[in-house]
Amino acid sequence: MLDGCQNIVSIGLALLTLYLFVRWANIFVKKKRYPPGPWGFPIVGHLPLLGGELEKTYLQWWKQYGEVVSFRLGSWKAVIVNGYDAVKDAAERSDDVFSGRPPLLFNKAVTETFGGLKLISFETFSPKFLHLKKIASRALKNYMLNCDYPHEDLFRDEAIKLSNKLFMQGNKEPMQLASHVELAVESMVYQMFYGKGKEEEIEANVQEVVDAMSYINKFLNADNSVNFMPWLLYLKQGKIEEFKQAILATDKVTKLKAEERIATFEQGQVRDMVDALLAFSNEMPEEENAESFPRAYLIHQRVAFQTAIFDPVCRTILFIILYLTKYPEVQERVNTEVSDVIGNDKAVGYKDRDNLPYLNAVILEVMRITSLVPTALPHSALHDTKFRGYDIDKDTMVFFNLHSVSHDKLFWGDPESFRPERLLNEQGHVDKEKRFRILYFGAGRRRCMGEMIAKILVFITTATLMQRCSFKKAEGCDLDTEPIRGAVYGPKPFKVIVQSK
Structure with missing residues (x-):
């Protein structure tokens, strides 16, 4: 009898244990439904599977696994969101859950380099971020409306100088344009922030800035293993120090100019973008909280603006010239439109874009096909959430596949x-x-703040070049549109013959 009771108790305990295990599994395991994705490797995750053409790998995953794909970058959980509808829904969520920034190594390195000051690009989503973005946007608007020297005049003057240099040096012999375009754009950005004139200050330092930006671009590349496996830091400490030095090189000259502007600032005067920022910093107390920022912190954001404008604009203009040269029938149609609407002498303005629809379409098509920043900077989930029926855990890294939007065969037909x-x-x-389907500057709250000024700069520069120059393919010179990949994609070096019109 006693044995029977013991057996019953044992069976009961076993059943109770099974019941509790099933309940636990239902609560903690079965209710979690993560997005599908490819098999990865221990420790390194999917890093070895990404290859050198990330955007093509992600397109293949989209086709195989759907709108939301789960993978791992070293120690980080990650998802890639594909397609226009999914990207827009994720980026524009009312709860902003995917608007965070992961604390990756490059983020920490940038902050350390600037003595603890964060750039708005790397600030995680918070009331502080929103307030800072609002102030920066107001400062940009203040500059565009009230600057002593109008920004469109500045961009057009520098574009004319660029065109003169190009057809003086490239009229007979094939020439590489990159250094000239870089100098012109750096000159525009420099004068936009630190006042009209003194071009010699830019020319003397532009190559150092360009080289530094190139190094930063490679370091920030999405498959950089150091960013996703922190333990590699001990093996690659030298790379981190080189990265910090590259950051300092981009700020060396401009920091002195910012200090000069601060010393001569007068309320109500807008000589440049630094003045526009100072106009708001003077109204704020020195204590930093969600509603105020120290002057140094606010002025420091000029670095984020400069970086967001210079590198992408340079590469966009070079890609436009590359495609116009590769497709002479497109260039001829643009030249005809510009000649008929603007002529050879009229000053080009951004308002002319509506009267130059084909030129506008060319710029947009270059932006679409190149997808300069194919997955944007990585976001992170601010808390546990669900998306498209899948669970996304807090701190999961989230990539928006902008390339998938501009290369969606169902929408574009022949995106290549x-x-x-x-x-x-x-x-x-x-x-x-179709224009709104080109998410060149991102989407949602993290959309690039410099989008408007970058669009104006690209349009005025391109229209002015088309008004004054023609680009021809040189015999034996390759025009390869396959990009050099990095955090920001760019064209391979190419040569063209430049002629005046």
């Missing part, structure tokens, strides 16, 4: 083909729906 006319409607105007 360069066809500017695809962006024009039956009336010959730029198609709004």
Whole structure:
């Protein structure tokens, strides 16, 4: 009898244990439904599977696994969000859950380099971030509306200087344009922030800035193992120090100019972008909280603006010239439109974009096909959430696949083909729906703050060049549109013949 009771008790305990285990599994395991994804490796995750062409790998995963794909970058959980609808839904969530920034190594290195001051690009989502972004946006608007020397005049003057240099040096012999475009854009950005004139200050330092930006671009590349496996820091400490030195090189000259502007600032005067920022910093107390920022912290954000404008704009203009040269029939149509609408002498303005729909379509098509920053900077989940029926854990790294939006075959038909006319409607105007499908500057709260000024700069520079120059393929010189990959994609070196019109 006693044995029977013991057996019953044992069976009961076993059943109770099984019941509790099942309940635990339901609560903690079965209720978690993570996005599908490829098999990875221990420790390194999926880093070995990404290859050198990330955007193509991600497109393949989209096709195989769907809109949301789960993978791992070293010690980090990650998801890639694919397609226009999914990217827009994720980026524009009302709870902003995917607007965080992961504390990656490069983020920490930048902050350490600047003595603890963070750039808005790397600030995680918070009331502080929102307030800082609002102030920076107001400062940019203040500059654009009230600057003593209008920004469009500045961009046009420098574009004319660029065109003169190009057809003086490239009229007969093939020439590489990169250094000239870089100097012109750096000159525009420099004068935008630190006042008109003194071009010699820029020319003397531009190569150092360009080289530093190139190094930073490589370091920030999405497959950089040091960013995702912190234990490698002990093996690659030298790389981190080189990265910090590259950051300091981009700020060496401009820091002195900022200090000069601060010393001569007068309330109500807007000589440049630094003045526009100072106008807001003077109204704030020195204590830093969610509603105020020290002057040094606010002025420091000029670095984020300069970086966000200089490198992408340079690469965009070079890509535009590359595609116009590779497709002479497109260039001829642009030249005809510019000649008919603007002529050879009229000053180009941003308002002319509506009267130059084909040129506008060419710029947009270059932006679409190149996908300069194919997955944007990485975001992170601020808390546990669900998306498209899947669980996303807090601190998961989130990538928005902007390349998938601009290369969606269902929408674009032949996304690998360069066809500017695809962006024009039956009336010959730029198609709004298609224009909004090109998320060149990101989406949601993390959309690039410098988008408007970058668009103006690119348009005025391109229109002015087309008004004054023509670009021809040189015999034996390759025009390869396959990009050099990094955090920001760019064209391979190429040579063209430049002629005046």
